Amino acid sequence: IIKTVDITKVYGMGDIQVAALNGVNIDIHQGEFVAIMGASGSGKSTFMNILGCLDAPTSGDYILESIPVARMTKNEKAKIRSQKIGFVFQGFNLLSRTSALENVELPMMYQGLPGHVRHERALEALRAVGLEKRYDHKPNELSGGQQQRVAIARALATHPSMILADEPTGNLDSKTSIEIMAIFQRLNDQGITIVLVTHENDIAQYAKRNVVFRDGRIIKDMMVTTR
Amino acid sequence: IIKTVDITKVYGMGDIQVAALNGVNIDIHQGEFVAIMGASGSGKSTFMNILGCLDAPTSGDYILESIPVARMTKNEKAKIRSQKIGFVFQGFNLLSRTSALENVELPMMYQGLPGHVRHERALEALRAVGLEKRYDHKPNELSGGQQQRVAIARALATHPSMILADEPTGNLDSKTSIEIMAIFQRLNDQGITIVLVTHENDIAQYAKRNVVFRDGRIIKDMMVTTR
Ligand SMILES: Nc1ncnc2c1ncn2[C@@H]1O[C@H](COP(=O)(O)OP(=O)(O)OP(=O)(O)O)[C@@H](O)[C@H]1O
Ligand SMILES: Nc1ncnc2c1ncn2[C@@H]1O[C@H](COP(=O)(O)OP(=O)(O)OP(=O)(O)O)[C@@H](O)[C@H]1O
Ligand SMILES: [Mg+2]
Ligand SMILES: [Mg+2]
Numbered sequence: 048i049i050k051t052v053d054i055t056k057v058y059g060m061g062d063i064q065v066a067a068l069n070g071v072n073i074d075i076h077q078g079e080f081v082a083i084m085g086a087s088g089s090g091k092s093t094f095m096n097i098l099g100c101l102d103a104p105t106s107g108d109y110i111l112e113s114i115p116v117a118r119m120t121k122n123e124k125a126k127i128r129s130q131k132i133g134f135v136f137q138g139f140n141l142l143s144r145t146s147a148l149e150n151v152e153l154p155m156m157y158q159g160l161p162g163h164v165r166h167e168r169a170l171e172a173l174r175a176v177g178l179e180k181r182y183d184h185k186p187n188e189l190s191g192g193q194q195q196r197v198a199i200a201r202a203l204a205t206h207p208s209m210i211l212a213d214e215p216t217g218n219l220d221s222k223t224s225i226e227i228m229a230i231f232q233r234l235n236d237q238g239i240t241i242v243l244v245t246h247e248n249d250i251a252q253y254a255k256r257n258v259v260f261r262d263g264r265i266i267k268d269m270m271v272t273t274r
Numbered sequence: 275i276i277k278t279v280d281i282t283k284v285y286g287m288g289d290i291q292v293a294a295l296n297g298v299n300i301d302i303h304q305g306e307f308v309a310i311m312g313a314s315g316s317g318k319s320t321f322m323n324i325l326g327c328l329d330a331p332t333s334g335d336y337i338l339e340s341i342p343v344a345r346m347t348k349n350e351k352a353k354i355r356s357q358k359i360g361f362v363f364q365g366f367n368l369l370s371r372t373s374a375l376e377n378v379e380l381p382m383m384y385q386g387l388p389g390h391v392r393h394e395r396a397l398e399a400l401r402a403v404g405l406e407k408r409y410d411h412k413p414n415e416l417s418g419g420q421q422q423r424v425a426i427a428r429a430l431a432t433h434p435s436m437i438l439a440d441e442p443t444g445n446l447d448s449k450t451s452i453e454i455m456a457i458f459q460r461l462n463d464q465g466i467t468i469v470l471v472t473h474e475n476d477i478a479q480y481a482k483r484n485v486v487f488r489d490g491r492i493i494k495d496m497m498v499t500t501r
Contacts, residue, residue, distance in 0.1 A: 058415065065415075087419030087450045137418040137445065188285065188292075191364040191441065192314030192473075214418065217444040218364065220313045220473040246419075246447040247474075 048209065048240055049075040049098060054107035056093050056263075067093040068104070069263035075242065077208070080235045082251035082271075083244045085260030091244045092137055092213055094260070098242065099134045099211050100124040129157035133202030135212035137244070139194050141186045141201075147173060147193075148182040151201045158205060165204075172200035175230055177223070191218040199227060203234075210234065212243040216250055228253045275436065275467055276302040276325060281334035283320050283490075294320040295331070296490035302469065304435075307462045309478035309498075310471045312487030318471045319364055319440055321487070325469065326361045326438050327351040356384035360429030362439035364471070366421050368413040368428075374400060374420075375409040378428045385432060392431075399427035402457055404450070418445040426454060430461075437461065439470040443477055455480045 056068040068090045075081055083091050096102035097109055100116055109116045111127065119127070128134070133154075141150050151169040160168075173179045176196040186194050195218045202210055210231070216224040232253055235241050243254065251257050252271060259267035283295040295317045302308055310318050323329040324336055327343055336343045338354065346354070355361070360381075368377050378396040387395075400406045403423040413421050422445045429437055437458070443451040459480055462468050470481065478484050479498060486494035 060411070060415070084447070086447045087423070087445070088417045092417055184287070188287070190315045190319055191444075196314070214445060217418075218314070218441060218473075220311070221475075223314045224473075246445075246451075248448075 048077045048112055049073070049242075050108075050110040051097075052108040052110075054094070054097060054104045054109060056090070056097070056102075057105045066263055068097075070107070071263070071265055073258065073265060073268070075240065077240055078235070078238050079256060080231075080241045080254045081243070081256045081258055082254035083242065083258045083260060084246060084248075084251055087246075089260040090263040091260050093263075095134075095211050095213050095242070095244060099132055100128050101134070125157070129154055129205065131208050133205055133207035133210045135198050135202045135210070135215045137213040137217070139186075139198040141194060141197055143186050146183050146185055147178060147189065147197045147200075150186070150197055151204050154201060154205050168204045168206075169200070172204040173197070175203065176200045177226065192220070192223060195219060196223075196227070199230075203230070207239070209240040210242070212241070214244050214246070216245065216247070224250065275304045275339055276300070276469075277335075277337040278324075279335040279337075281321070281324060281331045281336060283317070283324070283329075284332045294490055295324075297334070298490070298492055300485065300492060300495070302467065304467055305462070305465050306483060307458075307468045307481045308470070308483045308485055309481035310469065310485045310487060311473060311475075311478055314473075316487040317490040318487050320490075322361075322438050322440050322469070322471060326359055327355050328361070352384070356381055356432065358435050360432055360434035360437045362425050362429045362437070362442045364440040364444070366413075366425040368421060368424055370413050373410045373412055374405060374416065374424045374427075377413070377424055378431050381428060381432050395431045395433075396427070399431040400424070402430065403427045404453065419447070419450060422446060423450075423454070426457075430457070434466070436467040437469070439468070441471050441473070443472065443474070451477065 051071055051073050054068055054071040058065045085091055097104050148169050151172055152165040155165040173182055176199055178196050199215055231241050245251055256270050258265055278298055278300050281295055281298040285292040312318055324331055375396050378399055379392040382392040400409050403426055405423050426442055458468050472478055483497050485492055
């Protein structure tokens with residue numbers, strides 16, 4: 048489902064260049080559960096943004112479901128993002144002026160789902176992450192871990208075929224993290240592809256495959272043996 | 275240095291009330307190193323905001339260095355915050371339009387330190403967290419863990435006598451987390467009081483005392499034995 052060939056990403060800052068990705072090659076098939084780890088600044092989020100069609104590489108190819116993403120129009124990319132991909136951002140990216148419920152409903156509006164269906168699915172997603180009692184709170188009326196869970200619920204509500212989650216448990220206590228990982232595992236058992244970035248070994252153990260980034264490239268890519 | 279007596283915090287949302295803190299009593303002495311843990315939504319950040327004089331309790335008393343904070347003027351609170359307390363926010367709270375260096379320098383401006391001193395201390399703090407090469411990056415040109423480290427550097431640069439850190443390693447890989455905890459430990463050895471919120475047991479083990487929150491109150495408060 049995902050194939051990247053020699054992906055690079057270079058940011059230009061004046062006459063200084065920052066190479067965030069230095070040639071990333073990976074194949075991920077439908078139904079896989081991949082955990083990505085690596086030092087702070089090693090390129091994980093940059094790579095996730097490319098996988099999620101939110102950013103384009105400087106060079107190299109990204110082929111998603113057999114289609115080269117570089118050849119997609121803006122509209123085709125937006126369509127794939129709203130229908131096929133659920134993205135949990137490292138910084139949550141919630142809209143500050145709307146409630147948790149409205150934040151979770153938002154991506155479904157691009158799918159053209161009717162109001163009562165969006166409402167029902169959003170409540171179901173908030174219930175799954177333990178937040179139905181906070182559905183009417185705005186992000187600044189929620190704790191850090193609650194905001195993170197709203198971001199997770201938002202990625203689940205569209206029933207995507209692939210979930211890209213960037214540090215989804217970074218602000219959660221162990222018990223809540225275990226509940227969230229159980230959700231991801233259940234979705235993966237149903238055939239949904241999951242790629243998640245984490246810096247915790249305990250979380251990476253839930254995945255079936257572990258990939259390690261360093262200085263913008265993959266230095267390790269192996270199956271998880273104990274599971 | 276810190277004494278709280280029956281602190282409560284209630285948020286009113288229409289005719290519904292959310293009790294974030296339900297009677298928190300704690301004494302913390304100068305030079306202590308306290309780790310606060312507890313489930314998502316249990317009141318940790320709300321409590322930290324009160325300790326940092328950023329928010330007031332609904333009832334109860336907060337006595338900081340023998341002075342009841344409720345009787346301080348706005349200016350006296352701002353003075354204490356800029357001179358005595360270094361705060362690392364769970365959401366970083368960096369200014370998006372200025373560089374890492376300027377973000378770190380900002381609290382020192384309230385201390386009236388001259389420009390070259392602020393500049394030197396800010397670079398020193400960024401060096402301590404491994405980010406001197408990124409001093410001119412704005413927050414959106416930094417990775418999640420780099421933003422977190424800028425927030426930490428900002429709290430250190432004013433040379434405070436107390437550091438309040440809300441999940442300072444939530445976005446950091448293990449190696450970087452260990453480096454950050456070494457900094458906190460070194461500062462604590464110099465006599466600086468540290469209160470840090472974490473949801474990771476490994477991180478809590480660096481502290482000398484562990485406090486656990488549940489449903490807005492402290493349910494456990496004990497010394498760390500293995501150290
Ligand atoms: N402005 C607000 N209005 C209403 N409720 C609020 C507001 N701010 C926080 N809360 C609620 O207060 C409770 C405690 O929040 P707090 O941020 O202190 O939790 P926390 O322990 O830091 O959680 P986390 O580990 O997720 O960061 C939460 O249930 C939250 O929904
Ligand atoms: N817009 C930008 N301009 C310049 N440099 C950037 C920009 N965005 C990211 N970078 C740099 O690219 C590198 C990789 O960033 P990325 O966010 O992918 O790291 P990461 O592996 O997700 O780190 P973390 O674990 O801290 O979240 C970092 O060194 C960062 O400073
Ligand atoms: Mg990242
Ligand atoms: Mg919090």
